[in-house]
Amino acid sequence: MAQGLLRQRRTLQSPQSPHIVVDGKPYLSFCSNDYLGLANHPELIDAMQRGAAQYGAGAGAAHLVSGHTRAHHELEVALADFVSKPAALLFSTGYMANLGAVQALVGKGDTVFADKLNHASLNDAMLLSRAEVQRYRHNDIAQLAQLLEKPRSGRKLVIADAVFSMDGDLAPLPELLALCERHDAWMLVDDAHGFGVLGEQGRGSLAHFKLDSPRIIYMATLGKAAGVFGAFVAAEQVVINTLVNHAHSYVYTTATPPALSVALLDSIKLIEQGDGLRAHLQLLLAQLRSGLHDLRWKLMPSSTAIQPLLIGDNKAALELSNALRERGIWVAAIRPPTVPQGTARLRITLSAAHTAADVTRLIGALHELAR
Numbered sequence: 001m002a003q004g005l006l007r008q009r010r011t012l013q014s015p016q017s018p019h020i021v022v023d024g025k026p027y028l029s030f031c032s033n034d035y036l037g038l039a040n041h042p043e044l045i046d047a048m049q050r051g052a053a054q055y056g057a058g059a060g061a062a063h064l065v066s067g068h069t070r071a072h073h074e075l076e077v078a079l080a081d082f083v084s085k086p087a088a089l090l091f092s093t094g095y096m097a098n099l100g101a102v103q104a105l106v107g108k109g110d111t112v113f114a115d116k117l118n119h120a121s122l123n124d125a126m127l128l129s130r131a132e133v134q135r136y137r138h139n140d141i142a143q144l145a146q147l148l149e150k151p152r153s154g155r156k157l158v159i160a161d162a163v164f165s166m167d168g169d170l171a172p173l174p175e176l177l178a179l180c181e182r183h184d185a186w187m188l189v190d191d192a193h194g195f196g197v198l199g200e201q202g203r204g205s206l207a208h209f210k211l212d213s214p215r216i217i218y219m220a221t222l223g224k225a226a227g228v229f230g231a232f233v234a235a236e237q238v239v240i241n242t243l244v245n246h247a248h249s250y251v252y253t254t255a256t257p258p259a260l261s262v263a264l265l266d267s268i269k270l271i272e273q274g275d276g277l278r279a280h281l282q283l284l285l286a287q288l289r290s291g292l293h294d295l296r297w298k299l300m301p302s303s304t305a306i307q308p309l310l311i312g313d314n315k316a317a318l319e320l321s322n323a324l325r326e327r328g329i330w331v332a333a334i335r336p337p338t339v340p341q342g343t344a345r346l347r348i349t350l351s352a353a354h355t356a357a358d359v360t361r362l363i364g365a366l367h368e369l370a371r
């Protein structure tokens with residue numbers, strides 16, 4: 001396609017890990033969100049097998065009918081405890097959690113304030129809710145403050161990614177919360193990329209910033225650092241009760257296979273005990289940033305496992321990604337509309353399952369291709 005925008009899928013023939021097999025060929029991969037390397041962890045594979053033996057393959061019904069098992073319940077209790085919130089509710093995916101939470105909490109007559117670089121699922125959620133939408137420039141607290149100054153009737157909900165998925169930078173959550181407090185707004189934090197990675201014992205972005213407020217509605221996904229599948233919202237009990245009754249993407253859908261919850265209970269333990277994994281991830285990150293500091297293309301400012309290399313032009317980004325692939329290295333090119341025009345990039349993601357030698361190989365290949 002002329003603009004270099006046509007998407008294609010490739011078929012993996014191996015588990016997700018830094019070393020994958022695609023179309024019969026081995027690749028060193030830097031494009032999963034499996035930040036702690038848990039997706040193929042033997043303990044989680046074993047837990048899923050145990051879970052299937054105990055509960056079968058599928059839940060067979062929605063949570064409000066007969067699909068809500070003890071495994072789901074135990075996981076919700078463990079997740080709420082892990083992120084220090086009174087209650088938690090499991091959703092099938094992060095996409096569905098965002099749709100459900102926003103649609104259940106605001107509607108016509110209410111206003112949503114959203115960062116322009118928020119994840120697509122949050123953008124779709126706002127539209128579906130039928131609330132008025134006010135978007136503010138990326139991390140622009142001053143503009144958000146201005147928008148909140150204007151008197152409005154109805155509820156106010158501020159929504160932000162905690163770690164922006166295509167940029168890897170953090171939202172200034174303490175400043176956002178202060179504004180929400182001043183203007184009596186709720187705050188929905190999407191921690192898809194912070195849960196398991198940031199904060200003490202991987203408890204996520206709220207722990208990282210030491211934030212605790214009943215205003216905060218916390219959403220995190222379980223298919224990224226947690227290595228399995230699913231998502232949850234954690235909040236005050238009254239908020240969770242509202243979601244149980246009004247979030248369509250919770251009510252009108254089949255519960256996830258209970259075996260996933262059994263595996264996720266073990267995953268939380270691995271995350272909690274994963275200081276070694278997170279320390280290794282930090283070392284790889286420092287290695288990558290220092291190894292690429294003098295490259296023609298620049299890494300965007302990011303201190304997380306998401307390290308985007310800014311290319312600019314769509315075709316150039318795609319060509320670089322293809323050239324790396326010819327050298328056996330897999331890094332995804334991210335192009336509009338996923339990111340703004342003129343900011344096509346290679347989204348390099350690191351995992352605790354990478355070795356220093358893996359990162360050295362990527363650095364070497366990028367320097368060669370820059371010549």
Ligand SMILES: *Cc1c(COP(=O)(O)O)cnc(C)c1O
Nearest residue numbers: 093094095119121161165192221
């Ligand atoms: C991946 C992601 C989601 C969606 O989560 P899934 O469980 O994959 O549906 C939501 N928000 C952000 C910021 C994400 O990166």
